[in-house]
Amino acid sequence: MKNDSSESIQFRNEYSSGIRTFKEVSKEQESLNAKLLIQAGFVNPELAGVYTYTRLGYEVLKNIENLTREHMSKWAGEILMPSLHPVENWMVTDRLETMSSLFEARGANDISRKNNSSRYVLGPTHEEIVTPLAKKYIKSYRDLPLALFQIQTKFRNEARPKSGLLRSREFRMKDLYSFHQSEEELLEFYEVMKEEYMSLFEDLGLADDTYITLAEGGDFTKEFSHEFQTLIPQGEDTIYLDRKNKIAYNKEIVNKENEKKLGVKFDDLEQVLASEVGNIFPLNLKLSKPFDLTYMDKDGSEQPVYMGCYGLGTSRLMGVIAEKFSDEKGLVWPERIAPAKYHIVTLFEKESDEQYKLSKKLFDIVGKDSLWDKRRRVSVGEKLNDADLIGCPYRVVISSDSIKKGGIEVKRRTEEKGEVMLIEEFLKRYVK
Amino acid sequence: MKNDSSESIQFRNEYSSGIRTFKEVSKEQESLNAKLLIQAGFVNPELAGVYTYTRLGYEVLKNIENLTREHMSKWAGEILMPSLHPVENWMVTDRLETMSSLFEARGANDISRKNNSSRYVLGPTHEEIVTPLAKKYIKSYRDLPLALFQIQTKFRNEARPKSGLLRSREFRMKDLYSFHQSEEELLEFYEVMKEEYMSLFEDLGLADDTYITLAEGGDFTKEFSHEFQTLIPQGEDTIYLDRKNKIAYNKEIVNKENEKKLGVKFDDLEQVLASEVGNIFPLNLKLSKPFDLTYMDKDGSEQPVYMGCYGLGTSRLMGVIAEKFSDEKGLVWPERIAPAKYHIVTLFEKESDEQYKLSKKLFDIVGKDSLWDKRRRVSVGEKLNDADLIGCPYRVVISSDSIKKGGIEVKRRTEEKGEVMLIEEFLKRYVK
Numbered sequence: 001m002k003n004d005s006s007e008s009i010q011f012r013n014e015y016s017s018g019i020r021t022f023k024e025v026s027k028e029q030e031s032l033n034a035k036l037l038i039q040a041g042f043v044n045p046e047l048a049g050v051y052t053y054t055r056l057g058y059e060v061l062k063n064i065e066n067l068t069r070e071h072m073s074k075w076a077g078e079i080l081m082p083s084l085h086p087v088e089n090w091m092v093t094d095r096l097e098t099m100s101s102l103f104e105a106r107g108a109n110d111i112s113r114k115n116n117s118s119r120y121v122l123g124p125t126h127e128e129i130v131t132p133l134a135k136k137y138i139k140s141y142r143d144l145p146l147a148l149f150q151i152q153t154k155f156r157n158e159a160r161p162k163s164g165l166l167r168s169r170e171f172r173m174k175d176l177y178s179f180h181q182s183e184e185e186l187l188e189f190y191e192v193m194k195e196e197y198m199s200l201f202e203d204l205g206l207a208d209d210t211y212i213t214l215a216e217g218g219d220f221t222k223e224f225s226h227e228f229q230t231l232i233p234q235g236e237d238t239i240y241l242d243r244k245n246k247i248a249y250n251k252e253i254v255n256k257e258n259e260k261k262l263g264v265k266f267d268d269l270e271q272v273l274a275s276e277v278g279n280i281f282p283l284n285l286k287l288s289k290p291f292d293l294t295y296m297d298k299d300g301s302e303q304p305v306y307m308g309c310y311g312l313g314t315s316r317l318m319g320v321i322a323e324k325f326s327d328e329k330g331l332v333w334p335e336r337i338a339p340a341k342y343h344i345v346t347l348f349e350k351e352s353d354e355q356y357k358l359s360k361k362l363f364d365i366v367g368k369d370s371l372w373d374k375r376r377r378v379s380v381g382e383k384l385n386d387a388d389l390i391g392c393p394y395r396v397v398i399s400s401d402s403i404k405k406g407g408i409e410v411k412r413r414t415e416e417k418g419e420v421m422l423i424e425e426f427l428k429r430y431v432k
Numbered sequence: 433m434k435n436d437s438s439e440s441i442q443f444r445n446e447y448s449s450g451i452r453t454f455k456e457v458s459k460e461q462e463s464l465n466a467k468l469l470i471q472a473g474f475v476n477p478e479l480a481g482v483y484t485y486t487r488l489g490y491e492v493l494k495n496i497e498n499l500t501r502e503h504m505s506k507w508a509g510e511i512l513m514p515s516l517h518p519v520e521n522w523m524v525t526d527r528l529e530t531m532s533s534l535f536e537a538r539g540a541n542d543i544s545r546k547n548n549s550s551r552y553v554l555g556p557t558h559e560e561i562v563t564p565l566a567k568k569y570i571k572s573y574r575d576l577p578l579a580l581f582q583i584q585t586k587f588r589n590e591a592r593p594k595s596g597l598l599r600s601r602e603f604r605m606k607d608l609y610s611f612h613q614s615e616e617e618l619l620e621f622y623e624v625m626k627e628e629y630m631s632l633f634e635d636l637g638l639a640d641d642t643y644i645t646l647a648e649g650g651d652f653t654k655e656f657s658h659e660f661q662t663l664i665p666q667g668e669d670t671i672y673l674d675r676k677n678k679i680a681y682n683k684e685i686v687n688k689e690n691e692k693k694l695g696v697k698f699d700d701l702e703q704v705l706a707s708e709v710g711n712i713f714p715l716n717l718k719l720s721k722p723f724d725l726t727y728m729d730k731d732g733s734e735q736p737v738y739m740g741c742y743g744l745g746t747s748r749l750m751g752v753i754a755e756k757f758s759d760e761k762g763l764v765w766p767e768r769i770a771p772a773k774y775h776i777v778t779l780f781e782k783e784s785d786e787q788y789k790l791s792k793k794l795f796d797i798v799g800k801d802s803l804w805d806k807r808r809r810v811s812v813g814e815k816l817n818d819a820d821l822i823g824c825p826y827r828v829v830i831s832s833d834s835i836k837k838g839g840i841e842v843k844r845r846t847e848e849k850g851e852v853m854l855i856e857e858f859l860k861r862y863v864k
Contacts, residue, residue, distance in 0.1 A: 007574040007575075008574075008575075011509065014505065014506075014508075014509055015506060015507050015508070015579070016507065016508055016509060016577055016578055016579040016580075016610075017509040018509045018511070018569050018578055018579075018580055019509070020568075020569060022568075044565055044568065046513075046514055046516075046517075046518065046561065047514075047516065047518050047552075050514045050516050051514065052511060052512065052513045052514060052561065052565060053511060053512040054511050054565075055509040055510070055511055055580075057511075058510055058511050058512045059510075061512070073446065074446075074447060075447045075448065076446075076447070076448055077443065077446055077448060077449040077450045077451070077487040078487070078490055078491075079450070079484060079485060079486050079487055079489075079490050080484065080485040080490045080493070081478075081484045082478055082479075082482045082483065082484060082602045083515070083585060083587075083602060084478075084479065084482050084587070084601060084602050085478075086478065086479050096540070100541060101539075102539070102540035102541075103537045103538065103539060103540060103550075104537065104538055104539075104540045105535045105536065105537050105554055105587070106535065106536055106538075107533075107534070107535060107536075107589035108528070108534035108535060108536045108553070108589070109532060109534075109589075118535075118589055118601075120479075121540070122537055122554075129478065129484065133476055133484060133486075136452075136454075136476065137450050137452060142439040142440075142809075143439075143440075145448055146448055146450055147447070147448040147450075148448075148450055148487075153515060153585060155515075155516070155537070157539035157540070157541075157550055169516060169550075170514045170515060170516050178448075377574075
């Protein structure tokens with residue numbers, strides 16, 4: 001069985017990949033990340049705030065999620081909770097009424113029958129599921145601390161989903177929940193999580209421009225929560241940045257009262273645009289109380305469990321990274337999450353046999369981590385533009401010209417000029 | 433930061449895993465797979481037909497899904513389509529009316545406002561999304577064949593979800609869609625998929641008892657579809673099995689008309705119980721027509737695209753495997769998908785230091801693929817029962833008795849008797 005893939009961009013050794021770029025993007029897509037990702041063929045818009053992750057896009061998302069999994073697995077066990085939630089659990093926390101962006105799911109036939117028997121909340125977050133679940137695991141102090149996480153699709157009925165992957169109605173998220181004997185133990189774990197998040201952002205190439213930022217506590221706590229904010233030119237949040245002390249304050253908490261409470265002068269700080277890439281909350285007893293989550297202490301007394309929760313939008317991260325590492329030519333993926341490390345472009349102006357053979361020789365070695373553009377009916381300019389738009393870290397051009405000059409032309413996506421070298425030299429220098 | 437994990441079953445080097453077994457299972461859980469998986473702590477029931485995959489359960493599910501991914505990636509590009517579908521797409525195929533098990537999603541506040549602006553179908557399958565998506569990738573014959581797949585959560589409002597993971601309201605599925613120039617090319621790919629499915633079932637340890645089975649065509653085709661049916665004692669389907677020719681017929685198609693059409697005598701065949709683990713359909717032009725999916729042929733004429741679809745329930749497979757490979761003591765996982773290969777049980781009757789040190793020495797080597805039960809407050813019997821119930825392929829008992837006899841006692845889950853040997857001997861024989 002053969003696939004005539006001469007006219008495709010090949011990905012690895014896949015028989016059929018479905019990779020292409022698009023010239024035009026609908027004007028409905030206002031955000032930079034959606035424009036870039038749609039044009040480069042990484043996502044396909046299905047509805048307002050709802051996207052398909054196409055071949056290369058899903059590869060990037062999986063890379064981000066696998067990296068996230070690596071970091072979180074050090075501290076928590078991975079599970080998968082459902083998206084269909086019992087309405088009753090959301091009544092316990094009162095959020096059925098107070099959270100405006102909830103989706104409900106019902107049997108399609110039940111709606112017309114006005115039968116409420118199968119009515120669910122479509123999970124936007126999982127405190128309402130994980131807290132009752134934890135009750136089954138936590139009996140005594142010996143069962144604590146407990147920490148669980150998942151990486152999963154979430155649903156929020158955002159009113160104006162105009163920010164591409166930064167604020168979607170259906171999105172991907174890592175959420176981790178921790179359970180502790182005391183506030184002290186919770187805060188210790190909370191600090192460990194802060195460090196682990198920064199270590200993940202380091203791997204993602206974001207650490208230099210990402211700041212821990214004090215923000216409002218959200219639904220569950222009047223204390224501050226901590227956001228991780230990444231500086232990007234089109235950021236949706238304004239933060240007051242204290243570069244020296246590597247800390248920031250979300251504009252939403254900038255007021256006289258907090259100025260006193262925190263002992264900072266907001267006017268002295270730099271105002272910058274940023275986008276949230278993570279958000280962690282010390283929940284304390286806010287959820288343990290309504291769900292009656294307790295443990296038996298050493299002295300036999302019943303004590304409430306302290307909780308923390310730690311969110312990270314993996315699809316949102318993909319959008320932020322797409323915006324932050326892009327230029328006028330397209331995407332510029334950091335090496336750890338790029339869909340492929342090498343983008344091999346074979347140009348067939350003349351003596352095409354030789355170019356093909358040399359490309360094949362290279363692809364046979366680095367194919368696992370490569371795209372290979374061997375289209376013959378597409379112009380040189382279009383192929384080079386596509387390589388820039390897709391944004392793999394290394395572009396390798398194989399043409400009659402490069403062969404004449406001594407081999408293959410290797411160019412980093414972040415640099416202007418390439419360098420011609422033998423395949424052997426390329427392998428020695430860039431492939432490990 | 434330390435976790436007092438002396439009283440836990442440890443998984444790998446995880447700081448906090450959340451692993452325990454349960455003595456009792458609610459009587460609402462009627463199916464063997466749900467009973468076993470809940471008792472062993474692999475899933476937690478949240479609602480009728482809705483489960484959380486807990487630590488060990490999600491590990492098994494991921495193993496099944498990664499194996500599935502490996503096989504499917506040979507033939508198709510992996511993408512991720514959304515769960516929120518436009519209602520309009522389901523009107524195109526008429527299934528909004530004809531499919532009784534659809535879930536609808538709406539903004540929770542929109543329901544009371546009777547505002548239909550955000551009304552979606554919650555995807556039970558993805559023909560209605562992938563066909564319009566394929567239109568963006570298929571222009572000419574050069575773009576064919578195209579094959580795309582995803583592994584994803586699906587939703588179906590099953591009327592009586594009493595079969596545990598075999599028929600859930602929220603479940604995990606691999607769905608692959610292929611697009612072709614002609615019926616001939618489609619059928620060639622269809623046969624390749626049959627073989628790839630059987631090769632996957634081989635890896636899952638199911639091949640000997642899994643049969644390609646002719647069944648009804650479903651919503652889209654009056655032709656037969658092909659199911660993969662695995663023989664299990666509590667199977668929900670009855671199939672007419674022709675062991676010699678390695679083919680079967682679902683009871684639903686057993687009638688005089690088909691007897692003639694297929695040239696078989698159903699009465700001569702063996703009637704057995706089985707459970708469906710996969711289902712593939714030659715869709716032909718059933719979807720291309722309503723969605724107007726065409727391609728430009730070599731001669732410049734516009735031609736309709738031939739389609740096939742190939743489903744495999746990954747969570748359902750977990751349920752079938754749980755039932756098929758179980759005994760009165762609990763689960764018996766095949767090696768490729770077990771949550772861990774080794775279950776180390778340390779018994780602390782006396783001289784506990786020595787047992788602990790030897791266990792630690794072993795765990796330091798095989799920890800990546802091990803559970804370690806080092807609980808001191810749990811009886812010997814309970815620990816051995818838990819090991820049987822959880823069902824890892826190898827149980828390694830380290831006790832004063834095993835040390836006296838020369839080291840560690842290794843027992844396969846499928847065998848009655850263990851064998852005492854030195855750690856070095858164990859590593860040589862069982863660890864690669």
